[in-house]
Amino acid sequence: MQANDKRQVEGLKKKKKKRNKQINKQKSQIQNGVQDFTVEFERWNDMLETTNTAASQEFSRLTNELKQTYKDIKKALKEMEKSIEYFQKNPNLGVSTAELAKRSSFVEEMKQTIDTCRDKIVSERTKQIVEKHKREMEQRNVESAHERAGRLANQELIDAQSTQMQQQRVQQDEILDDMFQTLKRLGVQGHAINAEIEEQNVLLDDISAEMDTTQDRLTQLTQKIDALMSHSESKKMCVIIVLVIILV
Numbered sequence: 107m108q109a110n111d112k113r114q115v116e117g118l119k120k121k122k123k124k125r126n127k128q129i130n131k132q133k134s135q136i137q138n139g140v141q142d143f144t145v146e147f148e149r150w151n152d153m154l155e156t157t158n159t160a161a162s163q164e165f166s167r168l169t170n171e172l173k174q175t176y177k178d179i180k181k182a183l184k185e186m187e188k189s190i191e192y193f194q195k196n197p198n199l200g201v202s203t204a205e206l207a208k209r210s211s212f213v214e215e216m217k218q219t220i221d222t223c224r225d226k227i228v229s230e231r232t233k234q235i236v237e238k239h240k241r242e243m244e245q246r247n248v249e250s251a252h253e254r255a256g257r258l259a260n261q262e263l264i265d266a267q268s269t270q271m272q273q274q275r276v277q278q279d280e281i282l283d284d285m286f287q288t289l290k291r292l293g294v295q296g297h298a299i300n301a302e303i304e305e306q307n308v309l310l311d312d313i314s315a316e317m318d319t320t321q322d323r324l325t326q327l328t329q330k331i332d333a334l335m336s337h338s339e340s341k342k343m344c345v346i347i348v349l350v351i352i353l354v
Contacts, residue, residue: 126201132186133212139179140216146172147223159236160243169227176224183213 150168159165190209193201226232 129186129189129209132182132189133209136179136182136186136216139175139182140219143172143175143179143220144223146175147226151226154232154235158239158242160239172223172227176220179216179220183217186213 146168150165150172153159153162153165153168157165186209190206190213193199193206
């Protein structure tokens with residue numbers, strides 16, 4: 107009996123050690139998970155308060171990730187609670203009431219921490235903020251559509267004006283080219299007219315010189331005739347007739 111009792115005691119010790127090891131491992135995993143969960147929650151909360159959540163894919167991803175992590179931690183805490191209950195029902199395993207109370211306190215603390223975060227995630231205030239951000243995003247999209255339409259209309263107007271100005275420039279170039287050709291032709295004709303006028307002026311100058319010479323000759327003849335005709339009027343008439351005949 108003593109040998110059997112000893113083996114039973116040894117078996118209980120091993121079982122206790124194994125259970126304690128499992129609980130410590132669970133505790134460490136839960137503690138690390140809750141720590142990571144709270145860090146991510148703080149980042150999520152900062153995005154909720156400072157950004158438009160509807161425009162952030164990261165916020166949506168983080169929300170889903172926190173919800174899933176919450177479920178995983180909750181499941182692990184439930185498993186730990188079962189282990190605590192097992193030890194409570196089997197005091198012969200040698201786990202003290204104080205140790206079990208300490209473990210139960212740890213479970214409650216972890217649950218309270220993640221429940222506080224989860225309550226904020228699914229709270230009515232959070233829903234209102236998210237809905238507000240959605241409305242702002244929709245309004246922004248509507249305004250963006252109007253702005254795009256306005257930009258397109260402005261661009262079409264600018265393109266039309268640019269085309270019209272280009273056509274006007276082409277027309278102006280054609281008009282200027284026609285004017286240049288016309289002026290060029292007029293310039294050639296002007297040179298020809300100027301040459302003709304100069305030639306006519308030379309001829310007129312020659313005629314004027316001949317007329318001056320003839321006038322001088324007539325004056326001299328008239329003086330001579332007057333001298334001859336001073337003696338007789340009849341002689342004067344004869345001389346005039348002769349002079350006319352000569353000139354003709």
